Amino acid sequence: xxxxxxxPSRVICKSGTSVKIECRSLDFQATTMFWYRQFPKQxxxxxxxxxxGSKATYEQGVEKDKFLINxxxxxxxxxxxxxxxxxxxxxxxxxxxxAGDTTQYFGPGTRLLVL
Amino acid sequence: xxxxEQNSGPLSVPEGAIASLNCTYSDRVSQSFFWYRQYSGxxxxxxxxxxxxxxxxxxxxxxxxxxxxxxxxxxxxxxxxSDSATYLCAVLESNYQLIWGAGTKxxxxx
Numbered sequence: 001x002x003x004x005x006x007x008p009s010r011v012i013c014k015s016g017t018s019v020k021i022e023c024r025s026l027d028f029q030a031t032t033m034f035w036y037r038q039f040p041k042q043x044x045x046x047x048x049x050x051x052x053g054s055k056a057t058y059e060q061g062v063e064k065d066k067f068l069i070n071x072x073x074x075x076x077x078x079x080x081x082x083x084x085x086x087x088x089x090x091x092x093x094x095x096x097x098x099a100g101d102t103t104q105y106f107g108p109g110t111r112l113l114v115l
Numbered sequence: 116x117x118x119x120e121q122n123s124g125p126l127s128v129p130e131g132a133i134a135s136l137n138c139t140y141s142d143r144v145s146q147s148f149f150w151y152r153q154y155s156g157x158x159x160x161x162x163x164x165x166x167x168x169x170x171x172x173x174x175x176x177x178x179x180x181x182x183x184x185x186x187x188x189x190x191x192x193x194x195x196x197s198d199s200a201t202y203l204c205a206v207l208e209s210n211y212q213l214i215w216g217a218g219t220k221x222x223x224x225x
Contacts, residue, residue: 043217044159044203093158102147102164102207109158 001027004096006107013084014115021079021110023094029074030096034104035067038091050077084114117142119206121216130225134191138204138216141185147207148180148187153218154200162189162202194223 003026013019023033035047035056048064050056050071058064068080077096081088091111095104118141128134136150147166151159165171165178165187177190187206191198204216 044215046213046215091156091158102211102213103149103161104205104213105161106151106158 002098002103002105003027004030004094004105004107006094006110008110009108010111010113012113012115015085016083018080018082019084019112021081021092021094021112023077023079023096023107025075025096025098025105028096028098030077031074031099032097033071033077034095034097035069035077035079036093036095038093038109044093047079081112084112086114088112089114117206117208117212117214119204119214119216121202121204121219123217124220125222126219127222127224128194130194130196130223132194134194134198134221134223136189136191136202136204136219136221137186138188138206139186140204140206140214142206142208142214143182143185144209145182145206146209148178149205149207149213150176150178150187150189151203151205152200153203159203191221196223196225199223 005024007022033050036044047062048056048058050069056069071077093109095106120139149164150162153159163178165180171178175192179188201218201220203218
């Protein structure tokens with residue numbers, strides 16, 4: 001149980017374009033989903049927390065207009081990187097949490113390369 | 116600022132030995148503690164969670180929690196080369212925010 005998927009697993013895009021990443025909880029209802037970013041050889045960095053049906057809460061320094069998060073259902077959250085630039089190239093990972101459970105289950109991650 | 120501290124390593128352990136990974140935290144009222152394993156280029160995967168003082172065993176893994184001393188550890192018995200990874204400690208603070216350690220890189224030498 002507690003399986004989380006992400007799509008796509010890898011994406012290459014041109015600078016200035018937007019990229020959407022999907023995160024799905026496959027066998028449970030995720031009331032809360034988290035989006036992380038990880039640069040090579042660095043720690044996980046929490047970008048934002050989203051609760052189903054509510055606006056996401058962004059961490060300090062993360063631009064909410066650049067990283068659009070939608071959590072419209074209990075099984076799906078999306079992260080859209082708008083007007084991507086090479087410095088946005090990173091490993092984006094989502095995690096999901098069920099109501100009443102403090103455990104976060106991670107998706108496999110999406111590797112974004114912006115040319 | 117609440118913190119979770121881990122030795123970054125690398126920690127080198129011979130195959131078959133016990134690997135001991137440690138983590139200290141600053142929020143005295145934290146109640147939930149997690150160990151995740153992250154292979155290079157992959158996302159973290161949950162190994163164990165622990166909520167009460169003492170030991171919790173799952174196969175070759177044992178998590179140990181000591182709230183009075185504010186540390187949590189992970190023991191890996193009969194270490195295998197496939198255990199080589201970065202191990203992340205995460206602590207759920209009293210405000211329900213999960214604080215991550217920077218991780219300890221473990222290398223199991225055949």
